[in-house]
Amino acid sequence: MSEELPRAGAEAPGEILYSERWTIRGGDFDHGGEVAAAVKSTLRQFAVAPEVIRRLSIANFEAEMNVIMYAEEAVLELQVLPDRARVTLADRGQGIPDIGLAMQEGWSTATPEMRQRGFGAGLGLPNIRKNCDEFAIESTVGVGTTLRYGVRFPL
């Protein structure tokens, strides 16, 4: 199953100025948010506008925590282009049976332990979609989930 938002300009080939990959491990709450923090400091080195860094950081945190809560392992790849930053996050894990449902605000399969830590509002995936200029999600049950999202830099 998959869902995509209109991705204006997504097909335009662009020069990749920089790319980097990080691994995220399922269940690793102790390091939750560290990959998002690493991406943030990379974008700062490229002097990306704070508002744009904020939006991509929100998306990265949500995506990273979802891997920690619901998947086994993932690789997050950041690409910096002249006019935008793109992230591909591919995980190996249980996958999402109904993407339409998962994208709905308030829908969550978080455990009571996760809810006690303030997760499980069912806002993570909607937060990613809202904060990004491009967004796509694909998932195969029993195999894994891939998210592609990105932000454009203001002119």
Added chain:
Amino acid sequence: MKLAELAGKLELKAVNSLFDRELTGVYISDMVSDVIANAQAGNLLVTLQVHTNVIAAANLVDIAAIVVTQGKKPPEDVIKMADKAKITLFTTELNRWQIATKLYESGVR
């Protein structure tokens, strides 16, 4: 208002170092996805959540300080992480409503 001035008015004691800066407002929430999407840079966050993932989220969106309510004590790893992120951590016995009214009376908006 500056954080140090506010801490003085409300008799809030930092459990780590106090990183003084101008406050831009207050956000109150216990849901991490709500905090990261809606709290603004320079905000004071009032919450019951005290774990490292909340500090990570707060750091990503540049939250200035956190008030942990109802007497919950931040564990050592949380205090260390807040220090590294230059986020001031306060604890209070008050609940969220009680601290909210005090914040309002103190003039923070």
